[in-house]
Amino acid sequence: MKVSRGDVEHIMKLAYLDLKGEEKEKMIHHFSRILEYFAKLQELDTANVEPLSHVIEESTPLRDDEVGEGLSQEDVLGMAPDKEGGYIKVPRIV
Amino acid sequence: MELKPVIGLEIHCQLLTKTKLFCSCPTDYVGREPNTIVCPVCLGLPGSLPVLNKEALKLALRAALALNCTILKKTRFHRKNYFYPDLPKAYQISQYDIPLAVNGYLVIDGKRIRIRRVHMEEDAGKLVHPTKTGRLEGAEYSLVDFNRCGVPLIEIVTEPDISSPEEARNFVMELRSLVQHLGVSDGNMEEGSLRCDANISISVDGKFGTKTEIKNMNSFKAIERALAYEINRHMEVILSGGEVIQETRHWDDSKGITTSLRGKEEAHDYRYFPEPDLLPLFISDEMVSEISKTMPELPWDRRNRWKMDFGLGDYEVFVLSSSKVLGDFFDACVREIGKPKEVSNWIQVELLRIVDDLRLKIEDCYFAIPYLKEVLELLEKGVINNQVAKAVFEESIRERRAPIDIVKSKGLEQVSDEEALKDAVKRVLEENEDAVKSYLSGKDKAFNFLLGQVMKVTKGKANPAVVRKVLEEELKALS
Ligand SMILES: [Zn+2]
Numbered sequence: 001m002k003v004s005r006g007d008v009e010h011i012m013k014l015a016y017l018d019l020k021g022e023e024k025e026k027m028i029h030h031f032s033r034i035l036e037y038f039a040k041l042q043e044l045d046t047a048n049v050e051p052l053s054h055v056i057e058e059s060t061p062l063r064d065d066e067v068g069e070g071l072s073q074e075d076v077l078g079m080a081p082d083k084e085g086g087y088i089k090v091p092r093i094v
Numbered sequence: 095m096e097l098k099p100v101i102g103l104e105i106h107c108q109l110l111t112k113t114k115l116f117c118s119c120p121t122d123y124v125g126r127e128p129n130t131i132v133c134p135v136c137l138g139l140p141g142s143l144p145v146l147n148k149e150a151l152k153l154a155l156r157a158a159l160a161l162n163c164t165i166l167k168k169t170r171f172h173r174k175n176y177f178y179p180d181l182p183k184a185y186q187i188s189q190y191d192i193p194l195a196v197n198g199y200l201v202i203d204g205k206r207i208r209i210r211r212v213h214m215e216e217d218a219g220k221l222v223h224p225t226k227t228g229r230l231e232g233a234e235y236s237l238v239d240f241n242r243c244g245v246p247l248i249e250i251v252t253e254p255d256i257s258s259p260e261e262a263r264n265f266v267m268e269l270r271s272l273v274q275h276l277g278v279s280d281g282n283m284e285e286g287s288l289r290c291d292a293n294i295s296i297s298v299d300g301k302f303g304t305k306t307e308i309k310n311m312n313s314f315k316a317i318e319r320a321l322a323y324e325i326n327r328h329m330e331v332i333l334s335g336g337e338v339i340q341e342t343r344h345w346d347d348s349k350g351i352t353t354s355l356r357g358k359e360e361a362h363d364y365r366y367f368p369e370p371d372l373l374p375l376f377i378s379d380e381m382v383s384e385i386s387k388t389m390p391e392l393p394w395d396r397r398n399r400w401k402m403d404f405g406l407g408d409y410e411v412f413v414l415s416s417s418k419v420l421g422d423f424f425d426a427c428v429r430e431i432g433k434p435k436e437v438s439n440w441i442q443v444e445l446l447r448i449v450d451d452l453r454l455k456i457e458d459c460y461f462a463i464p465y466l467k468e469v470l471e472l473l474e475k476g477v478i479n480n481q482v483a484k485a486v487f488e489e490s491i492r493e494r495r496a497p498i499d500i501v502k503s504k505g506l507e508q509v510s511d512e513e514a515l516k517d518a519v520k521r522v523l524e525e526n527e528d529a530v531k532s533y534l535s536g537k538d539k540a541f542n543f544l545l546g547q548v549m550k551v552t553k554g555k556a557n558p559a560v561v562r563k564v565l566e567e568e569l570k571a572l573s
Contacts, residue, residue, distance in 0.1 A: 076240070
């Protein structure tokens, strides 16, 4: 299965990545390898196998609706590269 | 060529839980300092793990059951991946291939609108754009508040069964009333606890057309206007031989138009995959039956009860059930006063207007129930007439003063004594010779004018029925 340059560029856009020409070539190669691996898996007959998304067949734990301690505003803003008046400041979006 | 609008809705409701969907941060973000109710889970910090809120699950199930859905026994969560500054994890935990519930319906004016699915997901944060309009365009930078991040939502998706803007509005009104009655959500569109997006297309001779999605409809009125606008736009494109482009459009309420969001949103490619931090979710029969058993009275049951027990009409019960607080207030009034028909009428005609004028909330008007009771008694005993009763009721609410006090201190008791009214009638007849002449020459309209003059002279206190009788007699004597 061959991945095209267009596929890689689309994924780059979705992942907000900026790759150089040489890196793109490398990605085409990596992506193709991954897909080849899955193509191999798909050779198996799974018609009678239940799809499995989680290894443990148990229901996810539930918690009671009780308020707990969170982080302070200072801690939150301290992790951000830029802030303004209690908010996290981010660059122009469009 | 037969053109028909085809509308489907996607509605998000914030659930009335104390804490967020996957962490124990509180959900009451309105009016809070930014970034003060967040934790490693809702900020998506490395090493944190989400744990599902049991109450959120119960509320979601309650809504799904009330919408006549089939609850799936095994469901799961997915990651919906996209980059946006209001989403700190860069994915939203949502549901994808196996939602919580499917195949329901809600009846609107006798028509079943099918519900395709109901699923749980988490809300995103809030962005503030420091521009004059508050909109994103032209902002040099944006500010992020993560307080809303992780607040539990249900998304309700309909089949494209809705065929007019009015029906869409009625659907959302009924759904809001439902989630309020269920205690699932407060359904406040202005504050964004209930949000509605629409998919719309035009079918041509029964063949489906291209869809557009409309966002940013923040009121019932906006839903109706935006859909009417969009239907027209589609029709014009189709009738001029053009093709509708599949895209997302933004409703601009002040301009009354939809505009394309093309280019601002990357084509939807969310690369969903099963959330590895959560196990699948098994819904037991016990849980479902427990929730079914504790279902509160639903809006349609309430309306039926009002019709059957109180003899109210369709329109009356529709207005009274439009919000849960109004329906609760009406029920409280009837418990206290009885007389459901009169009470319904007084609430709808007088109280809603007064509440609007005085900028009150219905839920803060319980103090007025004894006042309404007293006004209706005074009216029934003939102590005051209808006009005075309305004015006294309004004043009693405004001044928080018992109606009987107002009536006594202002001397508003109705005058029903024929002799006492005869003087007033005679005076009016003397002072309005022209009207009398015109009445006597056959112009019946003049009678009402004269009646009005007598009411005016008696400062509105006269018993209109007695005035009518005396006036008729006196005019007869003149002819
Ligand atoms: Zn949190």
